[in-house]
Amino acid sequence: MNEADALDLIRAAVWAILTASGPALLAAMIVGVLIAFIQALTQIQEMTLTFVPKIVAVMVALGMSAPLIGGQISLFTNMVFQRIQTGF
Numbered sequence: 885m886n887e888a889d890a891l892d893l894i895r896a897a898v899w900a901i902l903t904a905s906g907p908a909l910l911a912a913m914i915v916g917v918l919i920a921f922i923q924a925l926t927q928i929q930e931m932t933l934t935f936v937p938k939i940v941a942v943m944v945a946l947g948m949s950a951p952l953i954g955g956q957i958s959l960f961t962n963m964v965f966q967r968i969q970t971g972f
Contacts, residue, residue, distance in 0.1 A: 889967070897960065900956050904953045907946070910945070912941060912945075915937050920934075
């Protein structure tokens with residue numbers, strides 16, 4: 885294994901992590917901004933108002949994007965096993 889193989893493996897791992905975590909992070913960010921905007925307009929500073937909608941949105945996003953996440957992890961795992969099998 886040389887430096888190019890290691891960098892290619894790291895690049896693929898980072899891409900798999902970003903695509904797997906992207907939908908949940910995007911949902912949390914959008915809901916967080918919307919809740920912050922609503923809190924700024926109404927001046928309601930309830931702590932549970934920020935956490936509960938984010939948790940629900942993240943769970944819904946994970947449920948909807950589970951096939952995408954599983955596919956990305958499977959693709960990365962197959963690539964790693966294929967490289968191990970061929971000896972890099």
